[in-house]
Amino acid sequence: MAGVLAMILAGGEGTRLQPLTVTRSKPSVPFGGSYRLIDFVLNNFVNSDFLRIYVLTQFKSQSLYLHMKKGWNLTGITGRFIDPIPAQMRMGKRWYDGTADAIYQNLGFVELSAPEHVCIFGSDHIYKMDIRQMVEYHKEKKAVLTVAAIRVPIAEASAFGVIEVDEEGRMIGFEEKPANPKCIPGEPDFALASMGNYVFETHTLFAELTADAENDNSSHDFSKDIIPDLFPRAPVYVYDYGQNRVEGEKTGVYWRDVGSIDTYWLAHMDLVADNPPFSLYNRKWPLHTYYPPLPPATFIDTPEHRANISHSLISAGCYIQGSTIERSVMGFRCNIASGTLLSESVLLGDVKIGEGCRIRRTIIDKHVEIAPGTVIGENREHDRDRFTVSEEGIVVVPKGARVGF
Numbered sequence: 001m002a003g004v005l006a007m008i009l010a011g012g013e014g015t016r017l018q019p020l021t022v023t024r025s026k027p028s029v030p031f032g033g034s035y036r037l038i039d040f041v042l043n044n045f046v047n048s049d050f051l052r053i054y055v056l057t058q059f060k061s062q063s064l065y066l067h068m069k070k071g072w073n074l075t076g077i078t079g080r081f082i083d084p085i086p087a088q089m090r091m092g093k094r095w096y097d098g099t100a101d102a103i104y105q106n107l108g109f110v111e112l113s114a115p116e117h118v119c120i121f122g123s124d125h126i127y128k129m130d131i132r133q134m135v136e137y138h139k140e141k142k143a144v145l146t147v148a149a150i151r152v153p154i155a156e157a158s159a160f161g162v163i164e165v166d167e168e169g170r171m172i173g174f175e176e177k178p179a180n181p182k183c184i185p186g187e188p189d190f191a192l193a194s195m196g197n198y199v200f201e202t203h204t205l206f207a208e209l210t211a212d213a214e215n216d217n218s219s220h221d222f223s224k225d226i227i228p229d230l231f232p233r234a235p236v237y238v239y240d241y242g243q244n245r246v247e248g249e250k251t252g253v254y255w256r257d258v259g260s261i262d263t264y265w266l267a268h269m270d271l272v273a274d275n276p277p278f279s280l281y282n283r284k285w286p287l288h289t290y291y292p293p294l295p296p297a298t299f300i301d302t303p304e305h306r307a308n309i310s311h312s313l314i315s316a317g318c319y320i321q322g323s324t325i326e327r328s329v330m331g332f333r334c335n336i337a338s339g340t341l342l343s344e345s346v347l348l349g350d351v352k353i354g355e356g357c358r359i360r361r362t363i364i365d366k367h368v369e370i371a372p373g374t375v376i377g378e379n380r381e382h383d384r385d386r387f388t389v390s391e392e393g394i395v396v397v398p399k400g401a402r403v404g405f
Contacts, residue, residue, distance in 0.1 A: 004052070004115055005052050005053075005054070006050055007054050007056060008054065008055045008121050008122075009056055009099055009102055010055045010084075011025065011087065012026040012058075012123070012124055013025070014124070017029060017259065019388055019398040020261075020264070020348075023060065023063070024060055025063070025064050026123075028063040029264075031258070032313065033313045033329050033330055033332075034291065034332070035287065036064070036289065037124050038123045039288065040126055040127065041121050041122070041125070042288075043285075043286070043287050044129045044131055046288065047130070049132070052081060055085065056103075058102075061084070064084065065086075068082065068084050070290040071288070098221035099220075099221050100222050100225060104209040104212070107205075107206060114202075115202055116202060118205050119197070120198045120200065120222070122195075124258060125196075125256065125258065126254070126255070126278060127255040127278075128253075130244055134146065134199060134239045135199055137237070137239050138237070141169065141235065141237040143237040144204040144230070144235055146198065146199040146236070146238070146239050147195075148195040148196075148198070148239045148241050149192045149193060150192075151187075151190045151192060152190065152191055152192075153189060153190060154181060154183055154189055157191035158179060159257075160191075160193035161174060161175070162178050162192065162193060162194075165192065169240070170235060170238075171231040174223075194223060195255065196222075199239075204230075204234070208230060209226070241253055247285065248282040249285065250279075256278070261388070261390040261394050264346075264363070265346060272328065272329060273311075291316070292317070292332060294317035294333065296316060297317070297319075297320070298319050299320045300321050305339050307323060309325045310325070312329065312330065313328075314330045314334075315330055315331050315334075318332070318334045318335070319335045319336070320334075321338045323338065323339065323341070324343075328342050328344065329345075330351075331349030333350050337354050337355040340355065340359070344360060345361065345362045346363045346364070348364065350368075352369045353374075354370055354404075356373045357373065357375070359374075359376045360378060361377045361393060361394055362394070362395040362397065365397060365398055365399035368402075369402050369405075370397075370403045370404060372404075376397070386403070
């Protein structure tokens with residue numbers, strides 16, 4: 001669809017994901033063994049046949065830039081591009097002040113592309129979405145803006161922008177992170193939450209962002225300023241993500257916000273569940289990323305221990321000797337020595353674990369080496385003395401750590 005331009009917001013600092021975001025931006029955090037968070041929104045656009053994509057970066061963007069250069073480089077095809085755009089500071093020597101300001105500072109790229117519609121999406125959620133269906137809904141409703149929304153339990157709704165709609169799907173109320181969220185009419189246990197994904201008419205986007213930039217009292221944010229100001233005076237509609245259908249997927253939709261250590265870990269546990277709610281194996285909706293040239297994962301028994309792997313995802317280049325690995329996800333080039341137990345854990349890649357270790361409910365960042373006999377995840381107080389431990393007790397070993405030496 002040549003009339004659509006995608007602008008992906010990928011400049012998030014990701015403070016709630018620290019220490020995973022100490023050296024990288026939130027969208028470049030590894031996920032699912034072989035991927036980065038940015039890959040899921042990029043795959044949604046590519047599989048929807050939208051191939052004019054700008055990715056707006058900001059904080060610690062080098063890791064993201066290299067990943068896109070190696071895995072998402074479109075060259076030689078006229079009118080097709082997936083281009084990262086670092087913060088240009090075209091409006092003065094300052095970073096982006098908010099999501100709306102990020103787009104405002106890059107309106108020149110929108111003008112060059114001359115699209116009819118502009119899709120503005122975030123880059124830090126795990127989900128699949130045929131974006132064509134949302135764009136068609138937007139056109140049918142003759143909306144100036146369409147906001148994607150998902151049903152969430154009322155108890156969790158305070159973490160999101162909560163939307164009210166009329167019978168036609170038009171927005172009649174919007175409140176960002178309300179203390180007392182309003183339920184969906186007739187569904188008292190659920191609220192309608194914004195996914196932070198928008199389809200704009202181009203002329204509306206230009207007009208609203210220009211007016212917002214001139215307002216000194218604005219925080220220059222879509223959910224806090226643009227949407228609350230726009231919906232009372234123009235047709236803003238809400239697209240129910242629950243109605244989206246991706247070929248080859250189960251009925252129902254999956255959407256996981258991975259903005260904290262606990263939700264990031266839970267999303268990985270979804271991948272290794274008995275009946276995973278999110279599949280990496282749908283050939284009709286392939287998940288592209290950058291795959292380094294590595295040998296297949298290798299599993300060998302030792303004289304003392306058999307290799308026993310269950311309900312786990314093991315990436316290429318891993319070498320596992322006589323270890324027990326259960327409900328875990330392992331990135332590229334991990335080496336696990338004999339007699340080690342790894343349970344409900346996530347290894348981001350290039351991790352070396354010595355013999356006889358016990359590691360449970362732990363996230364291990366890249367380039368970590370763990371000494372033989374080390375125990376992690378069994379004594380919360382001891383773990384707090386050495387590592388970051390989340391509210392739910394998930395231990396995070398930071399990038400480059402040498403543990404137990």
